[in-house]
Amino acid sequence: xxxxxxxxxxxxxxxxxxxxxxxxxxxxxxxxxxxxxxxxxxxxxxxxxxxxxxxxxxxxxxxxxxxxxxxxxxxxxxxxxxxxxxxxxxxxxxxxxxxxxxxxxxxxxxxxxxxxxxxxxxxxxxxxxxxxxxxxxxxxxxxxxxxxxxxxxxxxxxxxxxxxxxxxxxxxxxxxxxxxxxxxxxxxxxxxxxxxxxxxxxxxxxxxxxxxxxxxxxxxxxxxxxxxxxxxxxxxxxxxxxxxxxxxxxxxxxxxxxxxxxxxxxxxxxxxxxxxxxxxxxxxxxxxxxx
Amino acid sequence: xxxxxxxxxxxxxxxxxxxxxxxxxxxxxxxxxxxxxxxxxxxxxxxxxxxxxxxxxxxxxxxxxxxxxxxxxxxxxxxxxxxxxxxxxxxxxxxxxxxxxxxxxxxxxxxxxxxxxxxxxxxxxxxxxxxxxxxxxxxxxxxxxxxxxxxxxxxxxxxxxxxxxxxxxxxxxxxxxxxxxxxxxxxxxxxxxxxxxxxxxxxxxxxxxxxxxxxxxxxxxxxxxxxxxxxxxxxxxxxxxxxxxxxxxxxxxxxxxxxxxxxxxxxxxxxxxxxxxxxxxxxxxxxxxxx
Numbered sequence: 001x002x003x004x005x006x007x008x009x010x011x012x013x014x015x016x017x018x019x020x021x022x023x024x025x026x027x028x029x030x031x032x033x034x035x036x037x038x039x040x041x042x043x044x045x046x047x048x049x050x051x052x053x054x055x056x057x058x059x060x061x062x063x064x065x066x067x068x069x070x071x072x073x074x075x076x077x078x079x080x081x082x083x084x085x086x087x088x089x090x091x092x093x094x095x096x097x098x099x100x101x102x103x104x105x106x107x108x109x110x111x112x113x114x115x116x117x118x119x120x121x122x123x124x125x126x127x128x129x130x131x132x133x134x135x136x137x138x139x140x141x142x143x144x145x146x147x148x149x150x151x152x153x154x155x156x157x158x159x160x161x162x163x164x165x166x167x168x169x170x171x172x173x174x175x176x177x178x179x180x181x182x183x184x185x186x187x188x189x190x191x192x193x194x195x196x197x198x199x200x201x202x203x204x205x206x207x208x209x210x211x212x213x214x215x216x217x218x219x220x221x222x223x224x225x226x227x228x229x230x231x232x233x234x235x236x237x238x239x240x241x242x243x244x245x246x247x248x249x250x251x252x253x254x255x256x257x258x259x260x261x262x263x264x265x266x267x268x269x270x271x272x273x274x275x276x277x278x279x280x281x282x283x284x285x286x287x288x289x290x291x
Numbered sequence: 292x293x294x295x296x297x298x299x300x301x302x303x304x305x306x307x308x309x310x311x312x313x314x315x316x317x318x319x320x321x322x323x324x325x326x327x328x329x330x331x332x333x334x335x336x337x338x339x340x341x342x343x344x345x346x347x348x349x350x351x352x353x354x355x356x357x358x359x360x361x362x363x364x365x366x367x368x369x370x371x372x373x374x375x376x377x378x379x380x381x382x383x384x385x386x387x388x389x390x391x392x393x394x395x396x397x398x399x400x401x402x403x404x405x406x407x408x409x410x411x412x413x414x415x416x417x418x419x420x421x422x423x424x425x426x427x428x429x430x431x432x433x434x435x436x437x438x439x440x441x442x443x444x445x446x447x448x449x450x451x452x453x454x455x456x457x458x459x460x461x462x463x464x465x466x467x468x469x470x471x472x473x474x475x476x477x478x479x480x481x482x483x484x485x486x487x488x489x490x491x492x493x494x495x496x497x498x499x500x501x502x503x504x505x506x507x508x509x510x511x512x513x514x515x516x517x518x519x520x521x522x523x524x525x526x527x528x529x530x531x532x533x534x535x536x537x538x539x540x541x542x543x544x545x546x547x548x549x550x551x552x553x554x555x556x557x558x559x560x561x562x563x564x565x566x567x568x569x570x571x572x573x574x575x576x577x578x579x580x581x582x
Contacts, residue, residue, distance in 0.1 A: 023439040029446045033438070080403060085395030104376030105449050108399065109442060112371060115403065116437035119410040123430035132418060135426050139414035146407035147324070148314040151400060155320045158396050 001054055001275050004282070007047040010060065011067055018068040022117055032102045032110035033117070036075050039093050046071045048282070049185030052203060055274045058193025065125035066137050066188055069118035073145045074181060076114035077154070079107055086158060115145075137188035144184040153177025162241035165248045173243055178218075179211025186279075202268050206279060209265035213286045216258040219244040220290045223251065255290065262287055292345060292566050295573070298338040301351065302358055309359040313408055323393045323401035324408070327366050330384050337362045339573070340476035343494060346565045349484025356416040357428050357479050360409035364436045365472060367405035368445070370398055377449060406436075428479035435475040444468025453532035456539045464534055469509075470502025477570075493559050497570060500556035504577045507549040510535040511581045514542065546581065553578055 015037055020030070046067035053063040082089040082097040083104060089097055099107035119142060126134030143149060153176025160169055186207040190200050222237045223246050237244045245254045265283040269276040307325055310316075316324075337358035344354040373380040373388040374395060380388055390398035410433060417425030434440060444467025451460055477498040481491050513528045514537050528535050536545045556574040560567040 019438075022434075022437070024443075025438045026443050026446050028450060029438060029443060076403075080399055083396075083399065085399060105374075106446070108371055108374065108376060109446055109449070111403070112367075112406065113438045113442045113446075115406055116433060116442055120430065120433040120437045123414075123426060123433055126426050127423060127430055130423065132421065135414060135417050139411065139418055142407060142411040142414055143313075146313070146411045147310075147316045147320060147404040151404045151407055152315075152317050152320060155317050155397070155400050155404075158400070159319060 001051070001278050004047060004278075007050045008043050010050065010064065011043045011046045011071065014064055015068050015071060018065060018121055019072070019117055022120060025113075028102075028106070029109065029113055032098060032106050033072075033075075033113050035101065036079050036092075036098050036110065037072065037114065039075075039095055041093060043071060045074055045181060045185050048182065048207075048279075049189045051278045051282075052186045052189025053193045054189075055272070055276055055279060056190055056193035056195050056199065057274060058189065062125075062129065063189060063192050065121045066134075066141065066192065067185070069121045069138075070141055070181075070185055070188070072114040072118040072121075073141070073150075076111040076118070077145075077150060077181075079111040079114070081154065083107060133192050133194060137191040140187040140191060141184045144180040144187070149176055149180035149184075153180065157243070160243045163243070165243045167248050170243045170245055170248045174212055174215045174245065175208070178215040179208050182211035182214060183207030199272060202272055205268040206265050206283070209261045209268065210283050210286065213258045213261035213265065213283070216245045216254050216261065217286055217289050219246045220251065220254055220258070222246075224290065258290075259287060292342070292569050295338060295569075298341045299334050301341065301355065302334045302337040302362065305355050306359050306362060309356060309412055310363070310408055313411060316404075319393075319397070320400065320404055323389060323397050324366075324404050326392065327370050327383075327389050327401065328363065328405065330366075330386055332384060334362060336365055336472060336476050339473065339498075339570075340480045342569050342573075343477045343480030344484045345480075346563070346567055346570060347481055347484035347486050347490065348565060349480065353416075353420065354480060354483050356412045357425075357432065357483060358476070360412045360429075361432055361472075361476055361479070363405040363409040363412075364432070364441075367402040367409070368436075368441060368472075370402040370405070372445065374398060424483050424485060428482040431478040431482060432475045435471040435478070440467055440471035440475075444471065448534070451534045454534070456534045458539050461534045461536055461539050465503055465506045465536065466499070469506040470499050473502035473505060474498030490563060493563055496559040497556050497574070500552045500559065501574050501577065504549045504552035504556065504574070507536045507545050507552065508577055508581050510537045511542065511545055511549070513537075515581065549581075550578060 016034055019033060019037065049067040049070055050060050050063055054060055078092060079098045081087050082092055083099055090100055091097060098110055122138035126138055153173050157173050157177050183204050186203040187200060190203045249257065262283050266280050269279055306328055310324060310328065340358040340361055341351050341354055345351055369383060370389045372378050373383055374390055381391055382388060389401055413429035417429055444464050448464050448468050474495050477494040478491060481494040540548065553574050557571050560570055
């Protein structure tokens, strides 16, 4: 097993090249896609995919197109999410958002392009692998990114804004908008490593718990980060009436719920073969952000 | 072989069900996607896919998820294309466009959802098939719909508006924005039928020529349809400075070029086994629209 920094380097070194490998892309389209794709960030999803694959003895180089595809999907969702018709954000990771730089039309197309490129990369890799592991991994990623997964969560998030926050609604949004795209790399990574059904189920349980903890911590940071920084007790989520865990359950319960989800994530790793320390440490570190 | 009407019925009967088969989709998202998907039209692309598959002895029921996926991709491209930031159209096939009914945010998400659903459907079908035919067919469709195909053509179309029309630019837009998504069903249908490399190449040549003829005729209709109907000699394309074949080559040459492309399409069918009459007749009928 490698360190987070090592996986991160593998992903960073590969992203633009994987995109360019698809062939003759119009220069402006490539530039717009790569602008958002190269904006950095933790690369949590592709790192998780590589680590999950290697945890069960899979091959990192074989998993790399799938890891890059997943980051492209994450990036497309951010570009579309930032559009004026959605969250209307001007800044992302300290840089102007895609539509501020390239205009709304190109931002929509850059998002469409990244989603298409992700599917194409995975399919090309699956053809080259010659067995069904790649197809199954691609299916898992597209399912969790799609209309019963991330897109479903996004729809409920957008249409839920300003509505009465209920535990069910927030749970649905967290499971689909966030946890599905953190479960995808575990499911796909395990499938690429040739895991059996029981192992995949445990991996998905880990991903779900990690994803829920991750989003609870994000909700806390939106409140507490703003509090520390701006001296007010509500952040952007509350201002626009977002359905968050904190809005439904309050700060204290969100904190204990996040810790419980991390405990469940780690518990799911117990019956897995291989060196699961990387995944365990990563789950634990989720809580560091609010401690 | 069946008739166009028979293939059309198979597609119409399957579309909504294929979408719903993906699982628990939020009601509003399903409604928005299905609103555009069920708006009718010729269903040229899915019909072509089924017919191409059957021409080479393939199984229509096996090809159906791929045919429906292709129509979902076509539909997503129309929804995004109609957005205010793109072509800003209020009507499509006589009904209000998606963003007029559901708002821009939902229209963007409905498009994202349809593209995701298309990839997911094909991958699920490919897993069920158990060999590589499905993966290869899905790869062909996503490649031709993606950043070196339809999305590339769309980018050049959007950024080219109002610029100097040159033969190269118009040829690029026609090849990618239109012909790639008419070649995709032939390539995928042939791959699903287990065609060899030479047969696939002939099918792609047919699709390219059919697609170019189809777009030339569309360009003619935009001019001549408007002329007959409104008594003016320029249609919407010219009004917004679209790069069309007519704008570059004039009406007479566009007419003869379209006929020549149909001739080339039919010539490509000559060395194929199976009953190619359906594909031949379909190519010929392209010209009927302007005769």
